[in-house]
Amino acid sequence: MSIFGEVPQAAPVAVFKLTADFREDQNPSKVNLGVGAYRTDECQPWVLPVVRKVEKMIADDHSLNHEYLPILGLPEFRSSASKIALGADSPAIKENRVGAVQCLGGTGALKIGAEFLRRWYNGTDNTKTPVYVSAPTWENHNAVFSNAGFEEIRPYKYWDAGKRGLDLEGFLGDLESAPDHSIFVLHACAHNPTGTDPTQDQWKQIADVMKRKSLFAFFDSAYQGFASGNLDKDAWAVRYFVSQGFELFCAQSFSKNFGLYNERVGNLTVVAEDQDNLNRVLSQMEKIVRITWSNPPSQGARLVAITLNTPELFAEWKDNVKTMADRVLLMRAQLKEKLKALGTPGTWEHITEQIGMFSFTGLNPKQVEYMVKEKHIYLMASGRINMCGLTTKNIDYVAESIHEAVTTVQ
Amino acid sequence: MHRRKMSARSVFDGAVFMSSEMKLLEDFKRDSHPDKVNLAGREYVGEHGHTTWLPLVRKIKQQIATDLTLTPEYPPILGIPEFTRRATELALGKDSPAIVESRVFGVQTVGCTGAVRLGAELLRSCCCSNSSWSGPILLSSPCDDSLLGTFKAAGIEDVQHYRYWDAESNGVCVENMVHDLENAPERSVVVLFASGHSPTGAELSQEDWKRLAEVMVTRQLFPFFLMSAQGLCSGSLKQDAWPVRHCVSLGLELLCAQSFSHNFGLYGERVGHLLCVLKQNLLAVQSQAEKLVQTLWSCPPMEGARVVTTVLNNPAHLVEWQESVKAIAERCMLIRERLRERLRLLGGPWHWDHIIKPGGLYCCFGLNTQQVEFLVQKKHIYVLPNGCLNVSAINSRNLDYVAESIHQALSSQL
Helix, strand or coil: CCCCCCCCCCCCCHHHHHHHHHHHCCCCCCEECCCCCCCCCCCCCCCCHHHHHHHHHHHHCCCCCCCCCCCCCCHHHHHHHHHHHHCCCCHHHHCCCEEEEEEEHHHHHHHHHHHHHHHHCCCCCCCCCCEEEEECCCCHHHHHHHHCCCCCEEEEECEECCCCEECHHHHHHHHHHCCCCCEEEEECCCCCCCCCCCCHHHHHHHHHHHHHCCCEEEEEECCCCCCCCCHHHHCHHHHHHHHCCCCEEEEEECCCCCCCHHHCEEEEEEECCCHHHHHHHHHHHHHHHHCCCCCCCHHHHHHHHHHHHCHHHHHHHHHHHHHHHHHHHHHHHHHHHHHHHHCCCCCCHHHHHCCCCEEECCCCHHHHHHHHHHHCEECCCCCEEEHHHCCCCCHHHHHHHHHHHHHHCC | CCCCCCCCCCCCCCCCCCCCCCHHHHHHHHCCCCCCEECCCCCCCCCCCCCCCCHHHHHHHHHHHHCCCCCCCCCCCCCCHHHHHHHHHHHHCCCCHHHHCCCEEEEEEEHHHHHHHHHHHHHHHHHHCCCCCCCCEEEEECCCHHHHHHHHHCCCCCEEEEECEECCCCEECHHHHHHHHHCCCCCCEEEEEECCCCCCCCCCCHHHHHHHHHHHHHCCCEEEEEECCCCCCCCCHHHHCHHHHHHHHCCCCEEEEEECHHHHCCHHHCEEEEEEECCCCHHHHHHHHHHHHHHHCCCCCCHHHHHHHHHHHCHHHHHHHHHHHHHHHHHHHHHHHHHHHHHHHHCCCCCCHHHHCCCCCEEECCCCHHHHHHHHHHCCEECCCCCEEEHHHCCCCCHHHHHHHHHHHHHCCC
């Protein structure tokens, strides 16, 4: 009998199945509002102009060596990426208590952080330490932490479907009732999937409880710059926590804000109490990386490092990021306008109040099914849409379809 | 405003400091001795002492950088289908029965380590599902710490060892290995090395492989091959992959972790592949592999895999690449012969045949700790702690110095 003979079939991941169904659909009006990747108004993927430029520079550079990168990654990438998250003038950086590990995308950064915490966070075996993820959250959070050995993955209240906004009271309540030293996965900005972020004042309240109960802040930052168009603004929450004296992890992804989905560019920024703790942490993380992927890939990290460390290129990148963020903001504004003009029942303020790539429309599963089956508009069963899938050419069709769904399907 | 608690404990207080694996390399970089040699590197270096690319690889990379049709989209979780197809064919041969019978799938991974980690996770998931299988995994003795660590990190607890390197003969003792496999529990997973053992470089002959394969069939053992440098040992891609193909021809199921780091010089790009040859239940296992990849790296990086695919897809490129692999293998062989010759001329009671018997990058001298320390501290020749060394870093400029130093190290203990 084969060792693998009894392995069960795993359920397909919803968002990939959605895209597969979309691809097979022959209907000429079809729209894909599923997967979280940026699209231009022509509904095409976009290679950032600065990325094209730097790619060519790298390919023409004959002085680059082809060796394995250091296990912790390209040094100039790690430091410049951490500066993006914390600010170049961050006191924590000046105090030499910030370090980083180059990882395989945001997923890889979460993975290394999770593996470290399970081994070394609070005592040497954290398999029973609860890890809290928002309800709802990115569907892969659970799997990453669970596979890292954490046995207790719990939801914390986040989305209030009734008022279509943040359930702050529920959130704070779950923080209070969590065991001390629990780990909380926080979305740095542009919450996935709801697009709903706490306000600065709400973040302050969250931080207060977390400090009092020694809860660990593990930030997931996949959309910095993409949310508001401004890097610093999008990093406010992380920087606030640092200023409050928290030790924390921040898993950064450069997939979206550099459009480098396929080169897996991520960075795990570590803020520790002091340099000694930082060094010990990094030394253990090196061990963990060595038995996961050994060394990270060089292409994407080189590209990002050159861009961030060259003033003209950095400026051009910020501009490219703003282009993407602005298009999303435009689509949000236009969708809301059109729904209001159609007189679609309900309030649609949340479309422009929410931020980043995603919007929780509030459509129920039956209405979503209508959208997919009858209108060939593909969105998640949760009602989540990717604003990047909207264009000036399809926005009328989408708005009308939402109107139909809301008025004819209960 | 910035406030900090001045005397607070860190939540990371419990983390113990680990000495870095990179320390040896860092020590070498800091060493200012004019005759220093680094024989502990993990990369193949050319006569000039650096890693190198085929002009072909450079050209393809330039093409990729200017190709407007390539999009930066998320690749499939299991990687580029063309890549996995070519990597599979490279390992098994285009006409392999496993391919013809659709009993194989491949996953593009982050280097060989990524492939091993994924394979280990897949095996562990078998332990957890309702299956009756619960291990063990058999690793060679010796084996790299990181290999053992990878299996443990994946949650495999039952790890045992089979005897491989024999210090007496400076080679493999096949009798011991056969004995250990014959006495292993049925359905054990055995980690084996095609294209050169790490860390010793010691190889098995085709006759040895035939014997081992027979034992594996009888005891229903499951081979997990590591093929990190296909083509670099014998100079022939086909010959280096022979053990894997032989096992497939006997109907064995197996996993094979492949790397394109050495044979393409694409170390930095982390191009790896996990090959799965099964008898049944292929789609279910593939779906579990997808699930596991999402908890590791979501999907693999494209750059390196695109280069490899471009070469393997094009007959002319393929020929040029195969020539370059052969040239690397031949240079390693030549260095080994020259080293043996120098050592022979320096005299002493030792035999040096074990240096030229295997091919590939690594050579093991069975040096003890003091001898290794002597080489590193006194002669500024950096070898691995277990006395193994990377022959590619020996060149016409340092050959004499290296040979003399090894001779001194061995003599000093007489």
